[in-house]
Amino acid sequence: MPSDVNVKICGVTRPQDITAVVDAGARYIGLNFFPKSPRYVTPEKAAELAALTPEGICKVALVVNPTDAELDALTAVVPIDMLQLHGSETPERVAEIKARYGLPVMKAVGVGGPEDLAALDAYGRVADQLLVDTKPPKGADLPGGNGLAFDWTLIAGRRWPVPWMLAGGLTSETVAEAIRVTGARQVDVSSAVESAPGVKDAALIQGFCRAALPD
Numbered sequence: 375m376p377s378d379v380n381v382k383i384c385g386v387t388r389p390q391d392i393t394a395v396v397d398a399g400a401r402y403i404g405l406n407f408f409p410k411s412p413r414y415v416t417p418e419k420a421a422e423l424a425a426l427t428p429e430g431i432c433k434v435a436l437v438v439n440p441t442d443a444e445l446d447a448l449t450a451v452v453p454i455d456m457l458q459l460h461g462s463e464t465p466e467r468v469a470e471i472k473a474r475y476g477l478p479v480m481k482a483v484g485v486g487g488p489e490d491l492a493a494l495d496a497y498g499r500v501a502d503q504l505l506v507d508t509k510p511p512k513g514a515d516l517p518g519g520n521g522l523a524f525d526w527t528l529i530a531g532r533r534w535p536v537p538w539m540l541a542g543g544l545t546s547e548t549v550a551e552a553i554r555v556t557g558a559r560q561v562d563v564s565s566a567v568e569s570a571p572g573v574k575d576a577a578l579i580q581g582f583c584r585a586a587l588p589d
């Protein structure tokens with residue numbers, strides 16, 4: 375197991391989730407501002423969670439095709455460290471948001487097949503990080519957080535000029551293999567560390583991080 379793996383626990387909603395993330399050794403938390411998500415938090419709730427998050431844990435704001443007004447309102451209230459764009463934002467919009475807010479931007483790209491790999495190369499030239507996630511199935515309610523994995527061999531050996539994070543259906547049973555196949559140094563999880571949609575489970579978070587992080 376590589377010694378420099380980082381874990382992102384996405385979709386924290388309660389103070390005890392922050393404690394679980396810290397105790398498990400994860401380095402990122404995802405604050406979900408997508409209203410249709412069971413992990414959605416208001417900016418006010420997110421500000422409370424951010425205040426409980428120690429230095430050294432990266433606070434990532436997850437948004438989907440946000441307007442400038444939405445980002446203005448969010449960043450005025452929540453002290454975030456990174457924006458995660460999880461919609462159909464173009465590379466030009468990514469650059470625009472980076473310039474306007476002066477925050478690092480992680481662009482999520484859905485992978486379903488080899489036809490999706492060119493987008494990773496394009497966003498890898500403008501975003502600060504990539505989130506390599508599973509492309510949502512047709513008709514899915516959510517653009518992410520579906521608990522579905524993609525074929526990791528599609529990205530085996532591929533590299534981009536920016537750090538990247540593997541996501542999509544990872545579990546404590548599969549994350550070590552996913553890291554081995556893809557060479558990922560950062561991994562992201564939401565569904566598999568929940569006891570119910572939107573309810574993070576400390577034991578599952580611990581188990582996932584134990585499986586992903588070196589001894």
Ligand SMILES: O=C(O)c1ccccc1NCC(=O)[C@H](O)[C@H](O)COP(=O)(O)O
Binds near residue numbers: 460518562563564
């Ligand atoms: O998690 C959500 O509900 C969500 C909703 C809308 C856009 C993105 C969303 N999640 C993005 C993430 O970064 C997830 O952690 C990632 O897609 C992996 O989720 P999972 O497959 O459930 O581990």
